[in-house]
Amino acid sequence: MNNTIYVDAAMNDHQRRNGLYDGQLYVYTPRPSSLAFTEFAREMITAGFQCADPTLAQYDMPVEDFVKIFAPMKPAFIHHPETKKLIQAMVSDLGCDMDNTYLDVPRLRAVTSDSYLTSGVGYAHHLHRDTWYSAPMCQINWWLPIFPMSSESSMAFHPKYWDQAVENGSADFNYYEWNKTSRANAAQHIKADTRPQPKSLEPMELDPQVRIVTEPGGSILFSAAQMHSTVPNTSGRTRFSIDFRTVNLSDLRSGKAAPNVDSRPIGTSLRDFLRGTDLTPIPDDVIALYDNAPVEEGVLVYRPD
Numbered sequence: 196m197n198n199t200i201y202v203d204a205a206m207n208d209h210q211r212r213n214g215l216y217d218g219q220l221y222v223y224t225p226r227p228s229s230l231a232f233t234e235f236a237r238e239m240i241t242a243g244f245q246c247a248d249p250t251l252a253q254y255d256m257p258v259e260d261f262v263k264i265f266a267p268m269k270p271a272f273i274h275h276p277e278t279k280k281l282i283q284a285m286v287s288d289l290g291c292d293m294d295n296t297y298l299d300v301p302r303l304r305a306v307t308s309d310s311y312l313t314s315g316v317g318y319a320h321h322l323h324r325d326t327w328y329s330a331p332m333c334q335i336n337w338w339l340p341i342f343p344m345s346s347e348s349s350m351a352f353h354p355k356y357w358d359q360a361v362e363n364g365s366a367d368f369n370y371y372e373w374n375k376t377s378r379a380n381a382a383q384h385i386k387a388d389t390r391p392q393p394k395s396l397e398p399m400e401l402d403p404q405v406r407i408v409t410e411p412g413g414s415i416l417f418s419a420a421q422m423h424s425t426v427p428n429t430s431g432r433t434r435f436s437i438d439f440r441t442v443n444l445s446d447l448r449s450g451k452a453a454p455n456v457d458s459r460p461i462g463t464s465l466r467d468f469l470r471g472t473d474l475t476p477i478p479d480d481v482i483a484l485y486d487n488a489p490v491e492e493g494v495l496v497y498r499p500d
């Protein structure tokens with residue numbers, strides 16, 4: 196039964212993963228290692244927008260200029276050597292065995308207020324499971340706000356879908372095709388986002404929903420199988436956040452994971468993950484357990500220039 200939000204849970208990573216695979220949510224209040232991470236992002240964003248409060252920058256410029264400033268900030272953050280150190284320190288501090296934990300690169304996101312920018316680099320996600328997008332069923336998602344946020348600028352979980360299948364387009368979603376055609380083009384999508392996404396094919400009920408509001412540097416952990424969405428931001432401020440994903444090698448080998456009720460994507464995102472200690476990729480024999488498609492015309496791993 197997915198019915199619990201654990202706050203600063205006194206449990207080890209093994210116990211926490213079991214809870215996450217049962218659909219529970221985990222929240223950690225800000226701590227030095229997570230604050231170091233969000234502070235680094237805050238400084239980068241503040242420098243980029245050249246203003247004291249980037250959450251209000253959207254009111255000072257046309258949306259095209261906002262995209263021009265924010266779009267290059269995303270890869271700059273992802274590939275900054277400091278980012279790698281900070282994420283490793285934080286994940287380790289939160290109890291993960293870094294020898295056994297693999298991480299993908301953290302993403303920087305902006306969700307602007309009142310539909311100023313709704314596509315491309317500011318895309319607001321409809322109800323989805325990350326596992327529709329070729330994430331493994333044992334993937335764990337981490338999410339941290341960088342500035343003060345509110346319920347009106349949060350993300351939402353839709354817990355009743357945890358064990359309820361919905362008709363969806365994941366069977367037509369090919370991760371290798373997505374890597375080839377869609378990811379590099381995000382910044383070009385300013386007014387409309389036409390990239391093919393594995394959406395639900397039936398009417399979805401937004402309620403009941405759960406929103407978690409934390410201080411900057413707080414973290415929310417959830418299973419990639421959770422149905423979640425971006426709340427339409429009506430807070431009056433842009434919400435900037437960091438998110439990234441982890442997988443545990445023992446769980447990948449043993450198959451321990453969240454239950455799969457309706458995810459059938461083609462390909463796997465596992466090649467995006469690197470080991471916490473030495474940044475080596477996941478062993479090929481493990482990837483083979485999850486790779487259900489030939490790469491054909493696509494790209495196994497997206498590498499931006």
Ligand SMILES: [Fe+2]
Pocket residue numbers: 320323324325423
């Ligand atoms: Fe997601």
